[in-house]
Amino acid sequence: MDQAFGIMLVTLEGTIRLSVPLILAALAGLFSERSGVFDIGLEGKMLAAAFGGGAAAAVFQSAYLGLGVAILVSLGLALVHGFASITQRGNQIVSGVAINFIALGATVILGQAWFRQGGRTPALTGDSRFQAVELPFTDALADIPFLGPIYANLISGHFVLTYFAFAMVPFTWWVLHRTRFGLRLRAVGENPGAVDTAGISVTRMRYLAVICCGILCGIAGAYLSMAVAAGFVKGMTAGKGFIALAALIFAKWRPVNVMFACLLFGFLDALGILLQGQSLPLIGAVPVQFMQALPYVLTVVLLAGFIGKAIPPKAGGVPYVKER
């Protein structure tokens, strides 16, 4: 019983840990896509931010400076995407793919050139890495059965960025539905003509959305290289940007749904790690690769049939041109 409880706690703790970058990236995508700019470059932005953050934190020995650099790097790429797809009215998919490739190559080349550790950044220690935050009362509650361990493992003991990610969920909902910015953002993704004729600049709204996206992707990247891991490793996003995109569609572009979708994918990931090398009843040992593939397989299955029709923002992917 105790052992089962322990396993459950570990799995849930892993779920939270693994879903944080997904939540941040998916919310980033949400801002961008609700404004009508599709962004498949979440992965690339996250990766570049992870590298930039890891490198800066190693050089300056400061996690917060690293975070700042991570955000700037991601923001820079987001603005490139914005320039290509808003100002130049280019194809948003092509631009996103380009950003993914640039990030994949540039991080390794620059990493090798600067640090000569095979594309890694130096390991972060002490202040150069985000540390887990112990919430008050952890000790006081430690002796209470169930509640104590739950508090210690699931509520307390996470990184600042983790709390930030979960706080962003209701905050994003509030911004979208209770502020002028949110009203205009949603409108510009559905019918930019309505926004334009109401005397609001479509270009400005979309750039603002893309900037929000860049900042959140940057934080997601920083989380990967400076919180869960102690440094950047090449290709460390490992498709999380795409999973986040899947979660966004799965959640029908709604913030609270996004959180649950990301938790689900995080849970599958955590389960995969837990079951690696374990022998399951009836099936026997499951190959590691199968468990690693599970979240992706489930994504396909879920997206293919179980969520009903996901209707994207109507003006999504279409550059705005005043009709003549």
Add this chain to the structure above:
Amino acid sequence: MDSLAIELRGIDKSFGAVHANKDINLQVRRGTIHGIIGENGAGKSTLMSILYGFYQADAGDIFVGGDKIVIRDPNVAIEAGIGMVHQHFMLVENFSVLENVMLGAEENAILNKGITRARAELKRLEEEYSLEVNPDAIIEELPVGLQQRVEILKALYRGADILILDEPTGVLTPAEADHLFRILEQLRQQGKTIIFITHKLREIMAITDEVSVMRRGEMVATRKTSETSVEELAELMVGRRVLLRVEKGESKPKDVQLSVENLSVKDGRGVTMVDNVSLDVRAGEIVGIAGVAGNGQSELLETITGIRSAVSGKVTLCNEPIDVTGDADPADLRKRKMAHVPEDRHHMGLVLAFEENENAILGYHYDPEYLNGPMLNLGSIRQHAQKSAEQYDIRPPDVRLKTANFSGGNQQKIVLAREMERDPTVLVIGQPTRGVDVGAIEFIHKRIIEMRDAGKAVLLVSVELDEIRSLSDRILVMFAGRIVGERAPDASESELGLLMAGIEEPMEAAE
């Protein structure tokens, strides 16, 4: 009463090689309804977009209430008290009425206060102008008439004194249009100035005080409505005399060529779009189907022509059944002498990126006449296209020109030429003159009558009631997927209008 609300002096605007507005002068008196009429592409919408700050004029000045202003963007126009109701509504469909009205006029960064104010203001406007609408209703669930009302409310909410309406009746039923006219009348009485853009002469005569006529980018005349006539305006619009009513003799119907029995069709969502429809079309007659867009006419046409499959029912073409519930095939039906002019020439009738001659044989390209073994015989295709361009007065008569570069009227003629000259037994036509200028309408109508007189069975669907009335020998009215009545072509417009609104017993509804 005599002061000017708006004055335009020497407005000029070009888009590349297209000179959309040439040295336009216009004076609109305060507190009047001023009509602007002209054919499609005459430059009416461009002119109004300039006035609303959507485009900037290349030259010319704008005066609002006597003061010269530069309208850089819609914000300036809104501040100057100009509001616009666009032809294609500028509404966010999945937003509520309230959210749409507030958009761009929210007051604070956080919406709370704005919402309270907008609710109060909507209530006031509702009482003042009797513009009732539920502020919490979602736009896409409202009928178009109400959506348009939201557009008007949006303008009034921003304090508009001058209201521009761009082709406002195109999407409305006759009853809804009448209601709109009453609203406009009331707005005028409250001192608002209204600019009413349309290509329908009847509407100009019905509600405007003054009317300005545009032709090919120029303002050709301004008249007091009481001192002009439909004939004069039509002539000014087109630049020559036009026949407004097609001349046609008695029809001489013969055998039934197309017969539809108990046809039912569902759309992709499983909603019944055509509900147990039966009709016959005889050789030598035109059967017109009237109705507001979206009442199943499109689905009916597509099913008869083999594009969409039916749930149940029978269709026979020249006494031979068409497998409408199974795999009826448009290509096969064409071989069986059914020609189809689709409702939407851009999506179904033409490939806009093709050259004219390629579109002229589209769907008939298997004809040995155009083939050289497995290859297309380009020489004979172009020769054929050249001939039909002459016969159907397609301008410019350049068969190598990209189809997208032809005007709407000429594009429609390309489709008509292709379908009519094959000597079909049954001709199915949807919206023959949508987006087509008056001159071309006259030509197209004559051709349709000629087809009838040559003994073809013609099934005509149009949302233009005038067109249905002037061409048809029998009128069927479609509402919510059903045929709700059959009338002779001389039935009154109000009678047909009530049927189109689904009111089958006019006596009750006439208050």
